[in-house]
Amino acid sequence: MAARELFVEQGFDRTTVADIAARAGLTERTFFRHYADKREVLFAGDWLAARMTEDVAEAPADLTPIEIVTRAVENACDGITSSPDWSRDRARIIADHPELQERELAKMGMLAGVLAGGLRERGVPDVTATLAAELGVLAFRLAYERWAGGRRSTRMAPLVRVVLAEIEGVAGGA
Amino acid sequence: MAARELFVEQGFDRTTVADIAARAGLTERTFFRHYADKREVLFAGDWLAARMTEDVAEAPADLTPIEIVTRAVENACDGITSSPDWSRDRARIIADHPELQERELAKMGMLAGVLAGGLRERGVPDVTATLAAELGVLAFRLAYERWAGGRRSTRMAPLVRVVLAEIEGVAGGA
Known part of the structure; x- marks a missing residue:
């Protein structure tokens, strides 16, 4: 999963929702339809x-x-x-x-x-x-x-x- | 304590920092010097x-x-x-x-x-x-x-x- 890869590669703090969306080939809007924030990726x-x-x-x-x-x-x-x-x-x-x-x-x-x-x-x-x-x-x-x-x-x-x-x-x- | 009284009297949700400050005779600014938000009054x-x-x-x-x-x-x-x-x-x-x-x-x-x-x-x-x-x-x-x-x-x-x-x-x- 894009977010996981990025958290591991560049750290949780330095990873933005924009990064995650770009890596996953999604819009940020689509990301926020699934998660309230980047933290929630860890707690789904x-x-x-x-x-x-x-x-x-x-x-x-x-x-x-x-x-x-x-x-x-x-x-x-x-x-x-x-x-x-x-x-x-x-x-x-x-x-x-x-x-x-x-x-x-x-x-x-x-x-x-x-x-x-x-x-x-x-x-x-x-x-x-x-x-x-x-x-x-x-x-x-x-x-x-x-x-x-x-x-x-x-x-x-x-x-x-x-x-x-x-x-x-x-x-x-x- | 003003916040406690208000939480009990009118409920936690309905109590604002402005209410607390007014009851305590403080400015809101002084309140925020001591607490990050009204929740913190419960956890001091x-x-x-x-x-x-x-x-x-x-x-x-x-x-x-x-x-x-x-x-x-x-x-x-x-x-x-x-x-x-x-x-x-x-x-x-x-x-x-x-x-x-x-x-x-x-x-x-x-x-x-x-x-x-x-x-x-x-x-x-x-x-x-x-x-x-x-x-x-x-x-x-x-x-x-x-x-x-x-x-x-x-x-x-x-x-x-x-x-x-x-x-x-x-x-x-x-």
Whole structure:
């Protein structure tokens, strides 16, 4: 994708919407029909919310809330890592920009809301639904950071359970 | 404080900086010397970061990382609940505005960074420091929501450990 190439080649700050449109052979107007601004190219992740909603709704009845969330998050990891080079570049671009970090946290908050809503739909009590969703999203975020900063051969999805086990251990020290 | 009164009396959306300045007997120019916009009145929480930094630095040497974070967060609760009516109103104002929720998440992300940095300064390994800080801030945020939505006689600080114990329990189900 034109925007991605440019962000990687010349940096996020130096890339303008005009650059992106030129590279993609589009008008700026067409760009703005799809994205509110150049940042949104990094966060066009509504598919994550849609997929998580589906995964939670269709999970087997005998799973615990955190297990339902974990599986949804692991599937999201597989979606992300289907373009591993871009996903690593994206993590680096975001880590370098406080404003993009805010946007990332907001998107994660949105995903937590989606997951919690899906669990409540299944009859999970509100407190448990909220906690399981927040923990799943925290594990997702930390697994992404760790994967993006780690060796290229590492898979992201297994890191989610590693982080959740660490969370249990660290929380147990209180 | 003028802004707070107005947000409660006439709602956040309907309150302008001109209203706030008039009520406070200031010029708008003076308002903008202190705050970037009217939202920032809700988030003038740099004292939280400063206090947490101090609490982490001064914690006894024999505490676990999550215990250090928990105590810093409990102290922050006491700071917040010293104006309980305002803190409850504030939670309601934020819950009603997605944009303010984003800002709140960003501030929480900043506090997690502060706590993790403080732990690393004490020699806590990076992974543990990050996890303990993120869990402390998650417990803080969920305790705040629960406190703000609960009975007026409830204290906020004890809810932090309640939430952390729930986190351990829910994470253990994965």
